[in-house]
Amino acid sequence: MIEMSATERIFVRIRKLATLLSGAALAASTTLVAGAAPAAAAGPCGSSYTRVGVYPIKRGDGTRTGTLEVHYSSSAGKNCALTYGYGAYANTPSWKSVVISRADGSGRDPDSGTYTYYAGPVYVSAAGQCIDVQGTVPDWVTLKLDNVHCG
Known part of the structure; x- marks a missing residue:
């Protein structure tokens, strides 16, 4: 039997603990990613909707402030729309x-x-x-589309 010093025993324990924690972290991240996929796959309007149009919302000078998206579900017979912020208006209250x-x-x-x-x-x-669909980001920049996505 090989004898180890107290320091060597501590290093062995640390390595075992690190290996155990790495495996647990990998298992947890795999579970989180696998669990998140179905929700993300449904999309913002629902699982039966397909995006049929993406339109930039721009100021008069051409600076983009947002995005207007249109989705359609043939099974529901409905259109859905959302307006996202872009640039300074993305992921920030506006x-x-x-x-x-x-x-x-x-x-x-x-x-x-x-x-x-x-x-x-x-x-x-x-x-x-x-x-007809309209998106506004921020309150003074609007894109309006009339008679679109006829089906």
Whole structure:
């Protein structure tokens, strides 16, 4: 049997503990990533929605302040919209607004306020119809699209 000094025994224990902790950290991170994937896969509007349009919201000088996204679910027959901040307005509390409706103005669904990430989601049933959609970031920069995503 090999005898170890007290110092050597401490180093062996430290290495075993480090190996054990590394394995536990790896297992925990794998569980967290695996657990997060299904939620992220659903998307902001729901699992049956597919993104059909991404539009930059820009000031008159061309500086981008936000993004307007439109999603559609053929199984639900609905469109969904969100407005995200961009640049100085991304991931920070700022005025964000989104409005969606059928092109005839009916079914209007708005959302606005001081949000960190995005305004929405908002929805409209518009199977076989065109929609109007509008995004604003911050409160004075707006993009409005009329008679789009006709289906």
